[in-house]
Amino acid sequence: MAAFIALLRAVNVGGTGKLPMSELKAMCEASGFAGVRTYIASGNVVFTSRKSESAVKKALEAALESYAGKPVGVMVRSISEMQAVLADNPFPKTPANRTVAVFLDSPPPADTLKAVKGRKDEEIGLGRREIYIHYGDGIGQSKLVIPAAKAGTARNMNTVAALAKMAAEL
Numbered sequence: 468m469a470a471f472i473a474l475l476r477a478v479n480v481g482g483t484g485k486l487p488m489s490e491l492k493a494m495c496e497a498s499g500f501a502g503v504r505t506y507i508a509s510g511n512v513v514f515t516s517r518k519s520e521s522a523v524k525k526a527l528e529a530a531l532e533s534y535a536g537k538p539v540g541v542m543v544r545s546i547s548e549m550q551a552v553l554a555d556n557p558f559p560k561t562p563a564n565r566t567v568a569v570f571l572d573s574p575p576p577a578d579t580l581k582a583v584k585g586r587k588d589e590e591i592g593l594g595r596r597e598i599y600i601h602y603g604d605g606i607g608q609s610k611l612v613i614p615a616a617k618a619g620t621a622r623n624m625n626t627v628a629a630l631a632k633m634a635a636e637l
Contacts, residue, residue, distance in 0.1 A: 468501065468515040470634040471523050472549050474570050475510025475531070476540030476620040486510065486535070494530040502637045506630055511622070513634045520545060542570035542620055546634040548595075552627055557592035558601040563624035565605055569598040569616040576615050585610035 473495075478486045488505035491512055495503040500514035500523070516523050524543045531539035544552070558566050575593045583591065588603035589611050598616050602609050622630070 468517055470502075470513065470515050470546040470637045471500075471520065472544045472546070472630045472634050473512045473514075473523070473527055474542045474544075474620050474622060475512075476542070478510030478539065486531075488512075490534065494534065495527065498526040498530055504633055504637075506633060507626070510620075511626065511630055513630060513637060515637050540618070540620060542572065544570070546631065549627065549631040549634060552594065552597055553624070553631055555594050555597075556624060557599055558590055561590075561601045563628070565603070566599065566601045566624045567606070567621040568594065568624070568627055569600065569613070569619040569621045571596050571598065571615070571619040579613065579615040582614045584612040587611070 475486070475491070488508055491510065492503050492505055495512055495514050499518070500516045503512060503514040505512050518526065520543050524541055527541050528539065531541065552568050556566065556568070574596055575598050579593060579598065580591060587610065589609060590601040590603070591613070592599040598613060598619070600611070600613070
């Protein structure tokens with residue numbers, strides 16, 4: 468059985484997409500996942516499964532759509548991929564709560580950096596299937612727009628580290 472981390476997009480953020488983590492856990496268990504654990508109320512879940520990454524994603528998206536009545540974006544990473552996100556962070560000396568990885572389904576497009584708007588002091592780096600952003604003044608003050616990030620979901624490096632640790636414990 469392989470360990471996976473699933474990151475839901477736009478769940479319990481800004482009053483939208485309400486989903487109790489107990490419901491998310493139950494959906495995962497009903498999909499045949501084992502050792503299911505959630506982390507904070509923003510759509511983070513770790514579990515083990517014999518299914519492939521794509522099959523895990525498909526099963527979870529189907530369960531979430533049935534629950535929510537609309538598609539819910541899900542990004543799935545293996546434990547080694549999540550550990551690589553931490554290791555590949557191009558801003559390791561910046562505060563972990565001001566540095567995020569935007570998780571995508573595929574590699575960032577070649578024109579990702581050219582399309583950026585509203586940049587002030589933010590630093591941006593591209594990963595395998597992630598866009599890294601360090602918000603110097605904090606995310607709340609930022610006017611940064613990265614069109615390629617719109618389809619993704621962001622987690623700060625504290626959350627990425629916690630999820631990698633939780634998955635390693637399964």
